[in-house]
Amino acid sequence: MLELVSPIGYPRMQSQAQRRSLETPIGRRVGFIWNQYPVTKGFWQRFESAFEELSSPLAVERAYKNNTWAPLDAKKFEQVAAAVDYFIVGVGA
Amino acid sequence: MHKTAMAQKAEVHRLESADEFTEFVYEHGWTDGLPVFPPTRKVVGEMLEYLRRDPEEVLGTIFPADGEATIENIVANCAMAGCLPQYAPVVLAAVEALVDPEFPINTTQSTGSASIFTLVSGPVVNDLKFHTREWIFGPNGGRANATIGRAIRLILWNIGRAHPGKLIKGTMGHPTAWSYCIGEERELAPWGPMHTDFGIDAADSAVTVMKAGEHSQLAVPINTVGLNECITLLARGIGRVGLSTSGGQRGYIYVINPTLAQAFAQAGYTRNQLRAAIAERARKYSYDWQNDQKQGAAAPFPDPYTKTPSERPMFVAPVTPDEIHVAVGGGQAPQMGQCVSISSRSSVGKPMVAKKIRFPA
Numbered sequence: 001m002l003e004l005v006s007p008i009g010y011p012r013m014q015s016q017a018q019r020r021s022l023e024t025p026i027g028r029r030v031g032f033i034w035n036q037y038p039v040t041k042g043f044w045q046r047f048e049s050a051f052e053e054l055s056s057p058l059a060v061e062r063a064y065k066n067n068t069w070a071p072l073d074a075k076k077f078e079q080v081a082a083a084v085d086y087f088i089v090g091v092g093a
Numbered sequence: 094m095h096k097t098a099m100a101q102k103a104e105v106h107r108l109e110s111a112d113e114f115t116e117f118v119y120e121h122g123w124t125d126g127l128p129v130f131p132p133t134r135k136v137v138g139e140m141l142e143y144l145r146r147d148p149e150e151v152l153g154t155i156f157p158a159d160g161e162a163t164i165e166n167i168v169a170n171c172a173m174a175g176c177l178p179q180y181a182p183v184v185l186a187a188v189e190a191l192v193d194p195e196f197p198i199n200t201t202q203s204t205g206s207a208s209i210f211t212l213v214s215g216p217v218v219n220d221l222k223f224h225t226r227e228w229i230f231g232p233n234g235g236r237a238n239a240t241i242g243r244a245i246r247l248i249l250w251n252i253g254r255a256h257p258g259k260l261i262k263g264t265m266g267h268p269t270a271w272s273y274c275i276g277e278e279r280e281l282a283p284w285g286p287m288h289t290d291f292g293i294d295a296a297d298s299a300v301t302v303m304k305a306g307e308h309s310q311l312a313v314p315i316n317t318v319g320l321n322e323c324i325t326l327l328a329r330g331i332g333r334v335g336l337s338t339s340g341g342q343r344g345y346i347y348v349i350n351p352t353l354a355q356a357f358a359q360a361g362y363t364r365n366q367l368r369a370a371i372a373e374r375a376r377k378y379s380y381d382w383q384n385d386q387k388q389g390a391a392a393p394f395p396d397p398y399t400k401t402p403s404e405r406p407m408f409v410a411p412v413t414p415d416e417i418h419v420a421v422g423g424g425q426a427p428q429m430g431q432c433v434s435i436s437s438r439s440s441v442g443k444p445m446v447a448k449k450i451r452f453p454a
Binding site for chain 1: 137170
C-alpha cells in the first residue's frame, strides 16, 4: 500500500464564499475598463455600443487606461467600482 | 501573506502498489510532464518533522488559481521533486517571495511566458552542496540545484494550477521553466553574496526570486580585449532589441564566471562599482510598437547594417545601477570571461524579490 500526500492547493473557501454572482447583466450598471491597445481601437468602440444596445444598462462608466501594461489607477478603480454592478475588461491584444 | 492562517489537511490517496504511481500522477495532473517521485506519507512526514512547523500553516496563495500554499502541500511538492528535508527551508523562502504582493507573479502568466528564476546565496550554498561551477545552469548533477528548481515549478503547477491553455496563456513557454535555480559561488567569488543588494546580511542565506525573461550568454575575451572593453560588451547585452520591450520596472542579473569576477576585483572593482560601470554604458532600447509608458527619448534607429531600417522610432532610456545585480558562478576559464544575463521587466511590482532563509531552530 502506497499512501500519497496530495500536492494540490485549493482556493481559500472563505474567499470563494464572499463572491457574489450577477443574476443578469441586463438593466444593471456596467463599467468598461479598456487598455487602449492599438489594434483594439476600432473593435472596442463597436463592442461597447453593441453591448449597451443589448443590455440596456442603467448607467455606464468608462475607464480607459493610458498604458497597456499597468493596472488602472487604484483610486480611479475604486471610484468607478462604487458606481457599477459589474465590469467588462479589455485586456491584452 | 497569511502566515498565521490555517488550512485543511492535505488529502491522502492510497495506491495498491508503487507500480501504479506513474500512471496515477499523469491521470491526476500532478506533474508538468516530467517524471516525479511519490510524495509518500513517510517522506513528507520526515520533511515536516525536520521543519517543525505546523503543516496547516498557510504562506499565501499562488496565482493563477489562488491555491493555498500550506507547509504540507509545499512539502509534498518538494518530495515529488526529490528534495532532501534540508532543502525545504529554501523552497519555503522562495514561496514567501512568490506570494509577496511586490512580486509580479500574475504577469509571469501572460503571453510572454516568463519563467521563475531562483538564485540561492550565502552559507546554505555550500551546506546543501549546490553545484556552482561548470554548467552551473545545468544539467550538472547537482541535486540541490535541480530539485529545488523542480519543487518551485511543481508548486506553481499543483498549487497555482499554472496549466498552459487553461489558466495560463503563455504563447511559447521556456525551457528554463522546468527547473531554473542556481547557487551563488562562494570560495572563488571575490565579493559578498548578491542578496546584500536587497539589504539582507552577508552572513545570512537567502533566495532571490525573479520574473525572468531573456536568458543570454555573453562571452567576453578578457585577455584579448581587456577589462574595460569587457564592461562595454556586458553593457551591450542589455541594449539588445527585444531583451525587454518597454516601460515599467526592469531588472537584470549578471551571473559572471569566477575568472571574470576575479579579474574585476584585482583591477579594484567592488561589486557595486561594477554594477555602476555597466549601467553607465548601458542603454535600453524599446521599439515603438505599443501603447505604453515609454521610458527615454524617441529616436530613429540608426543601424547601418540593417538592409531595411525600422519604420518606427526607438525609445532609448538609461539604465541605473540599482537595476543591475551581479552574482558569481560557473566554471573557471583562464582566457575567457563568461556571463549569463537574465532580464526582467514588469509593469507592476518588483522584477525580483529576495527573502532570508529561515532554518529550523
